[in-house]
Amino acid sequence: xxxxxxxxxxxxxxxxxEFWVGVGEGEFLQLDDVVALERVLPTGEVVRMFGTxxxxxxxxxxxxxxxxxxxxxxxxxxxxxxxxxQVTATRFEPEIFVPPRPGQPVRIAEAxxxxxxxxxxxxxxxxxVGLARNGAPLWVNFEFVNGDRGAHVNIxxxxxxxxKTSYATFLLHSLFTSGVLGQAAINTKALIFNVKGEDLLHLxxxxxxxxxxxxxxxxxxxxxxxxxxxxxxxxxxRIDDPRATAxxxxxxxxxxxxxxxxxxxxxxxxxxxxxxxxxxxxxYTTVVYNVMAQLRHAExxxxxxAVIDGVKVRTFRELADVITERVQSDEHxxxxxxxxxxxxxxxxxxxxxxxxxxxxxxxxxxxxxxPDRHRIDLDGHQVTVVDLHNLNDxxxxxxxxVTLRKAFEEKEKAGQSEELLMVVLDELNKYAPREGTSxxxxxxxxxxxxxxxxxxxxxxxxxxxxEVERRxxxxxxxxxxxxxxxxxxxxxxxxxxxxxxxxRATIVKPGTMILSQPxxxxxxxxxxxxxxxxxxxxEAVRPLDGAGPKDPFEDL
Amino acid sequence: xxxxVEAWDSDYGAPTDPxxxxxxxxVDVSIEVRSENWRPILPxxxxxxxxxxxxxxxxxxxxxxxxxxxxxxxxxxAATYAAGAVRCNGGAVLEEFAVDRGxxxxxxxxxxxTTVGTYGVKATKGTTPEELWLGIQQRMGSLEAxxxxxxxxxxxxxxxxxxxxxxxxxxxxxxxxxxxxxYLPLELRQVLTSLPAGYRTPxxxxxxxxxxxxxxxRLANHAGPxxxxxxxEIDADRTVTEAARIANRVSASLPRYASARHKDPRxxxxxxxxxxxxxxxxxxxxDKERAMRALRIASRAVA
Numbered sequence: 099x100x101x102x103x104x105x106x107x108x109x110x111x112x113x114x115x116e117f118w119v120g121v122g123e124g125e126f127l128q129l130d131d132v133v134a135l136e137r138v139l140p141t142g143e144v145v146r147m148f149g150t151x152x153x154x155x156x157x158x159x160x161x162x163x164x165x166x167x168x169x170x171x172x173x174x175x176x177x178x179x180x181x182x183x184q185v186t187a188t189r190f191e192p193e194i195f196v197p198p199r200p201g202q203p204v205r206i207a208e209a210x211x212x213x214x215x216x217x218x219x220x221x222x223x224x225x226x227v228g229l230a231r232n233g234a235p236l237w238v239n240f241e242f243v244n245g246d247r248g249a250h251v252n253i254x255x256x257x258x259x260x261x262k263t264s265y266a267t268f269l270l271h272s273l274f275t276s277g278v279l280g281q282a283a284i285n286t287k288a289l290i291f292n293v294k295g296e297d298l299l300h301l302x303x304x305x306x307x308x309x310x311x312x313x314x315x316x317x318x319x320x321x322x323x324x325x326x327x328x329x330x331x332x333x334x335x336r337i338d339d340p341r342a343t344a345x346x347x348x349x350x351x352x353x354x355x356x357x358x359x360x361x362x363x364x365x366x367x368x369x370x371x372x373x374x375x376x377x378x379x380x381x382y383t384t385v386v387y388n389v390m391a392q393l394r395h396a397e398x399x400x401x402x403x404a405v406i407d408g409v410k411v412r413t414f415r416e417l418a419d420v421i422t423e424r425v426q427s428d429e430h431x432x433x434x435x436x437x438x439x440x441x442x443x444x445x446x447x448x449x450x451x452x453x454x455x456x457x458x459x460x461x462x463x464x465x466x467x468x469p470d471r472h473r474i475d476l477d478g479h480q481v482t483v484v485d486l487h488n489l490n491d492x493x494x495x496x497x498x499x500v501t502l503r504k505a506f507e508e509k510e511k512a513g514q515s516e517e518l519l520m521v522v523l524d525e526l527n528k529y530a531p532r533e534g535t536s537x538x539x540x541x542x543x544x545x546x547x548x549x550x551x552x553x554x555x556x557x558x559x560x561x562x563x564x565e566v567e568r569r570x571x572x573x574x575x576x577x578x579x580x581x582x583x584x585x586x587x588x589x590x591x592x593x594x595x596x597x598x599x600x601x602r603a604t605i606v607k608p609g610t611m612i613l614s615q616p617x618x619x620x621x622x623x624x625x626x627x628x629x630x631x632x633x634x635x636x637e638a639v640r641p642l643d644g645a646g647p648k649d650p651f652e653d654l
Numbered sequence: 655x656x657x658x659v660e661a662w663d664s665d666y667g668a669p670t671d672p673x674x675x676x677x678x679x680x681v682d683v684s685i686e687v688r689s690e691n692w693r694p695i696l697p698x699x700x701x702x703x704x705x706x707x708x709x710x711x712x713x714x715x716x717x718x719x720x721x722x723x724x725x726x727x728x729x730x731x732a733a734t735y736a737a738g739a740v741r742c743n744g745g746a747v748l749e750e751f752a753v754d755r756g757x758x759x760x761x762x763x764x765x766x767x768t769t770v771g772t773y774g775v776k777a778t779k780g781t782t783p784e785e786l787w788l789g790i791q792q793r794m795g796s797l798e799a800x801x802x803x804x805x806x807x808x809x810x811x812x813x814x815x816x817x818x819x820x821x822x823x824x825x826x827x828x829x830x831x832x833x834x835x836x837y838l839p840l841e842l843r844q845v846l847t848s849l850p851a852g853y854r855t856p857x858x859x860x861x862x863x864x865x866x867x868x869x870x871x872r873l874a875n876h877a878g879p880x881x882x883x884x885x886x887e888i889d890a891d892r893t894v895t896e897a898a899r900i901a902n903r904v905s906a907s908l909p910r911y912a913s914a915r916h917k918d919p920r921x922x923x924x925x926x927x928x929x930x931x932x933x934x935x936x937x938x939x940x941d942k943e944r945a946m947r948a949l950r951i952a953s954r955a956v957a
Contacts (some may be wrong), residue, residue, distance in 0.1 A: 169746075
């Protein structure tokens with residue numbers, strides 16, 4: 099048991115939820131300190147109380163005017179400096195909610211007491227999520243991640259501070275390497291969408307900037323300071339490249355991904371081309387679904403191309419042209435576009451479709467041999483990174499929507515929730531905006547609401563939670579906040595943060611996050627270590643085993 | 655009509671009594687300089703670096719009636735008083751303090767034990783309220799002297815009020831904020847009223863039951879006939895040269911501690927350390943309502 103740092107104040111109200119502590123002479127309390135105290139009830143029963151410091155104030159006692167500070171410092175007016183800390187209660191043991199009495203001694207909770215104060219002792223399966231200011235690990239109850247009692251992680255924070263994806267990847271690293279997954283670790287997979295630069299295409303490479311201090315922080319968390327060991331990398335093919343090599347500048351061993359024309363037809367992928375907010379309001383949704391139904395009749399060929407109404411289609415341009423011709427021709431319009439559809443609506447649909455050719459052409463094609471090799475395979479590696487950063491918004495939505503739907507459907511079929519699929523998706527506001535509906539938003543909502551029981555865990559991130567569909571945020575058990583701009587921090591979406599934490603969210607530095615989890619009534623302010631994996635090409639230690647240049651003649 | 659507004663808050667009266675008692679007969683004004691050479695003196699001194707300010711506060715918690723059948727009950731005052739010392743030597747720190755309670759009466763009485771403390775019987779000379787108040791004042795004075803002794807020495811030791819209780823303590827200076835007595839003969843009063851800020855008058859000796867050196871000092875320019883004026887006194891048990899040296903040192907030291915008008919209702923005479931000390935001591939007297947309640951409970955317990 100540590101020594102007393104102060105006593106409960108009697109000049110401010112002391113409640114079971116919040117009380118103030120006068121800091122003793124020669125002692126100090128800082129934000130996020132964990133404290134403990136006891137109260138003996140008249141019955142003789144001892145109630146142990148725990149809490150965290152949310153605010154600390156220092157003032158001159160004996161001064162009445164602001165200018166008194168000068169008199170006091172000049173040694174003219176007698177006064178004392180007093181420090182008081184506001185403590186938010188976290189736990190009562192047993193749960194008898196009486197206020198602490200003024201004058202009761204308060205001590206810093208360390209070791210076991212700290213674990214109790216933050217409910218870490220009750221977490222049978224726990225994941226390290228960062229370090230407290232004093233270097234002690236902070237944990238999250240895995241049962242609120244894996245779907246047992248809750249699932250999903252949501253991360254908010256302004257961009258440019260580049261901590262949202264860093265933190266999401268750190269969480270993945272922690273989940274994979276802390277041992278919390280047990281046997282299921284082997285078949286637990288992660289799917290990461292890379293939206294910015296080629297940042298996440300080096301997850302499997304050692305970070306040359308990782309120093310010993312950072313390594314020891316990993317050690318403090320009980321985690322290895324190693325990069326991800328099993329990473330599959332996918333990127334879109336280069337535009338107009340007949341060999342469909344991946345459009346990546348910083349490493350050669352990335353597989354390009356695309357869908358065959360037949361897959362596009364057979365798997366009902368057309369609606370994912372029309373997933374913009376404006377598409378939602380447009381009249382042509384009926385046309386989209388009618389065309390989709392027609393495309394189902396496409397016959398496959400050996401190369402993945404499709405035969406539609408007797409026409410062989412090998413590229414997306416050809417496909418778009420066939421569809422255009424069918425919806426516009428008097429002969430086929432009734433069947434393809436639907437009955438009683440106006441020419442204006444059909445033209446609007448055609449305009450959209452044709453406009454998407456330029457961006458989607460490289461992603462939907464059957465002009466490359468061995469198309470199976472270019473299918474995104476989530477089972478091949480522990481972590482699969484799908485690069486989106488070179489795609490425009492329409493193409494991004496298509497890739498995210500189609501990939502997520504496939505992953506979700508496979509999980510549904512497997513009906514196995516023990517082996518998790520963790521999906522990391524930044525810019526959630528683009529895919530599941532607060533207003534409107536789209537096929538992608540439907541899938542994300544499905545994941546948010548049903549993914550928990552299927553073992554699909556969403557690690558969503560966005561700059562501003564206020565712009566994301568409420569139900570997705572509401573279904574996230576773990577909420578993390580990095581730096582917020584002050585107007586955003588004031589919004590109700592961050593109601594889980596006490597006002598002091600909201601203020602702090604506007605000033606936290608990169609590498610610091612505020613994390614809220616259902617079991618602990620106060621958010622934890624944590625720091626996470628510098629990534630052990632390269633976050634850009636320049637950081638990567640090279641050469642890596644097997645990561646050398648690919649055989650340039652392989653495709654020949 | 656031309657008039658001046660007194661700087662002191664009217665709740666505290668005025669720093670100068672409108673009818674000063676003339677005591678100039680018992681005063682010798684020609685000890686430092688001859689009376690015809692009386693001029694304001696600018697103290698030639700850097701000021702003391704280590705000053706102890708001593709003050710006390712008092713409060714009547716309740717008026718008691720002590721049964722003494724068959725006679726009419728006797729009058730008594732239950733009072734709490736405190737004294738403290740602040741040392742100013744770079745920082746201003748409350749160095750010593752004491753709180754005491756007393757049952758002031760001239761009638762036979764017993765100590766009253768309450769939940770806030772014991773009111774010990776302190777016999778007074780007479781039965782009138784004024785005499786009881788004087789009793790409290792004297793006890794508080796002794797407590798101040800006790801605190802002063804406990805605080806240890808200092809270069810200067812400024813006692814709030816006349817020196818009476820502390821005159822045997824080294825370096826003690828009586829600091830009198832309000833002028834009730836006119837010590838100077840009429841012809842020298844012009845020196846007093848025209849005294850510039852930071853200047854003192856020459857020394858004069860007054861004798862009552864004991865002799866003391868005394869001088870006036872203007873702390874700061876404030877409105878009113880005694881604006882910023884205070885009188886200091888030290889024991890006459892020393893040479894004039896020595897007394898003048900002390901007067902210079904004190905007069906050079908104190909203006910720095912003079913309070914600003916918006917910060918103290920008795921500015922500038924109520925010095926900052928003393929004002930702060932009084933607030934602190936009043937706080938240490940405890941809650942008056944609670945003392946009153948404790949006395950009521952105690953009165954029932956005896957019955």
